Amino acid sequence: MATTERREDAPLLPISVAAELAGMHPQTLRQYDRLGLVQPRRTRGRGRRYSMRDVVRLREVQRLSQEEGVNLAGIKRILELEDELVQVRSENDRLRLLADPGQRIFAAGPSGDVVAVPRGTRVRRVSTTSGGALVLWRPQGR
Incomplete structure (x- = not known):
């Protein structure tokens, strides 16, 4: 990653602001952190700092739970598979570029x-x- 982070990845939001933006209670964010559904960065004092990408992920967790009826274990697996898919597509694009002589x-x-x-x-x-x-x-x- 570059020395300057992309804006959506910058861990700027304290838990209270992230919870408000995600439409959740801060305690829910703490639980999701413990379960590994979202992994905010930590300050030196161990406080959580969320990025806008984390907020989008929290909203997706809420949507899967409330609208789709998926339990937290299922949501965790879905998110893991989506993350893996992004990595595989990136690697595939890189390999396709190397395979095309032009x-x-x-x-x-x-x-x-x-x-x-x-x-x-x-x-x-x-x-x-x-x-x-x-x-x-x-x-x-x-």
């Missing part, structure tokens, strides 16, 4: 390592003691 761009570093770089990725020119530089090129015929 989409591959390669970078060679001063050490001689060659890696595929997603199209649109900027690579800085890096000087070395031997005067080498980071070089980008595309496969021939593309």
Whole structure:
């Protein structure tokens, strides 16, 4: 992750604000934290800090529970599977990019390592003691 977090992932909300935004009692958020349905960040004093992404997740927990009648164990499994699906799709996209020769761009570093770089990725020119530089090129015929 980059040094600056995306806004929806920034853990800024204390439990009272997150509970209000999610339409829940703060004690419910504490229970969901204990069950692992949502995992807020912690302050140095161990206080919970929620992100807007956490609030969206809490709303989804509430929807599954109230509208769909799913119990908490089922909700936990659904959320785990959804998280896993996001990771698998991301990995699949990465592998598809590497498998398509027309989409591959390669970078060679001063050490001689060659890696595929997603199209649109900027690579800085890096000087070395031997005067080498980071070089980008595309496969021939593309």
